[in-house]
Amino acid sequence: MSTLDDLSLIRLFVQGNACLKSNQHLRIQPADNDCQLIGQHGQWLAVAQLRELPPTVCIRKQTDYAELLQKVLLVHDYVPVGCDAAPEVCRYEYHPTPAGYELRYTQARELWKSWWTRRRHLQRQAIQTDLLIFTQREWYPIRDIILNQGTLFLKTYLGETAHQGDDWVVWLDKDQAEETQYLPARPTAAVRSSRQNESTAADPASLVVPLPPPPIHRVPAPVAQPSPPGAAVKNPNPPKLLEDVVRHEPGRLCIRTSLGDVIVEGDHLRCYLDEASPSSPQPEAMARPVRVSLREWQG
Numbered sequence: 179m180s181t182l183d184d185l186s187l188i189r190l191f192v193q194g195n196a197c198l199k200s201n202q203h204l205r206i207q208p209a210d211n212d213c214q215l216i217g218q219h220g221q222w223l224a225v226a227q228l229r230e231l232p233p234t235v236c237i238r239k240q241t242d243y244a245e246l247l248q249k250v251l252l253v254h255d256y257v258p259v260g261c262d263a264a265p266e267v268c269r270y271e272y273h274p275t276p277a278g279y280e281l282r283y284t285q286a287r288e289l290w291k292s293w294w295t296r297r298r299h300l301q302r303q304a305i306q307t308d309l310l311i312f313t314q315r316e317w318y319p320i321r322d323i324i325l326n327q328g329t330l331f332l333k334t335y336l337g338e339t340a341h342q343g344d345d346w347v348v349w350l351d352k353d354q355a356e357e358t359q360y361l362p363a364r365p366t367a368a369v370r371s372s373r374q375n376e377s378t379a380a381d382p383a384s385l386v387v388p389l390p391p392p393p394i395h396r397v398p399a400p401v402a403q404p405s406p407p408g409a410a411v412k413n414p415n416p417p418k419l420l421e422d423v424v425r426h427e428p429g430r431l432c433i434r435t436s437l438g439d440v441i442v443e444g445d446h447l448r449c450y451l452d453e454a455s456p457s458s459p460q461p462e463a464m465a466r467p468v469r470v471s472l473r474e475w476q477g
Contacts, residue, residue: 184243188250191215192235194228204243215247223247233272240266252281257312257348276317279310279350286330287343292351293323312348313339 182190187204190197191213199206204223207214215224224237224247235256237247248258251270260269275281282288289309296308310317311332318334325331330341341347425432430443 185246185250188215188243188247191224191226192247192250192254192256194226194233215243217241217243235270236267237270238266239268244268248283252283255281257281258283258346259315261346271315273312273315273317275350276310278353280353281348282351283346283348285343286332286341286345286347289332289347289349290323290325290330290343293320308352310350312350317350 181201182199184201184203187199187201187206190199191206194213195206197206198208203218205216207216211227211229213226213228214222215226217223221241222238223241223243224235226235227233235251237244237251239261248268251258255272255275256270257273258268259271260267289311293309296306307319309320311320311334313334313336318336321333321335323330323332328343330343332339332341332347423434425434429445430441431447433440433442
């Protein structure tokens with residue numbers, strides 16, 4: 179009977195093989211509720227609690243097998259969730275990787291490089307799903323990453339987290355063979371991964387993507403009637419409040435909104451500032467609408 183090498187034995191341990199397996203360096207020792215990986219001198223190297231939901235594995239950091247254990251755990255979709263809480267132990271939880279993604283555990287600067295490369299191809303007012311960050315035990319699309327004085331601020335729809343360049347973060351990188359997807363800037367649900375059944379990880383339906391925002395209904399602008407010939411035309415100065423939102427150009431009116439500039443074209447256009455609107459109350463002294471003739475307001 180051939181002897182298992184260290185890598186094969188560690189794989190059996192991570193996969194939940196509770197049988198007594200060993201070689202000259204390692205052995206798997208099952209217990210009532212967990213399974214231990216024991217080193218050559220009787221020191222435990224890792225403890226697996228596979229009956230928990232989600233299954234967890236704790237490894238001892240300062241050992242010769244810590245790096246190998248970490249690589250095997252990442253391949254089997256075990257995500258580090260508590261490596262900074264204790265100086266000697268790192269905790270991993272099983273969270274299936276969605277289909278089409280690759281699990282990465284790198285320093286934050288590596289995530290920043292990947293984000294910056296993809297950011298150039300990002301559509302306006304949209305977010306990409308090529309990169310997902312692990313936050314509060316779920317996978318979420320990254321809204322933005324801001325670099326400020328050496329600190330990286332990662333923004334998701336749960337909020338913002340700050341990281342130094344050498345901090346370790348868990349993220350998903352979309353397979354290059356998969357087509358890049360873009361989501362609206364305001365999703366209504368986060369991308370989630372299944373915890374209960376590993377088979378759902380291979381189903382694209384396990385990604386609950388945000389829904390697009392409702393369509394914006396366009397309201398036609400009121401058409402002003404031209405002044406009768408010979409009528410006296412007043413020449414008021416444009417109110418200061420209009421200068422920030424209204425710009426007049428020959429033959430058209432540009433109105434600045436949060437969605438962009440609204441262009442109104444035509445002849446004999448007039449602009450009305452309804453300062454008595456309930457949504458933006460004004461002092462009583464300015465309660466009357468101010469009317470400005472755009473034919474006369476050229477500045």
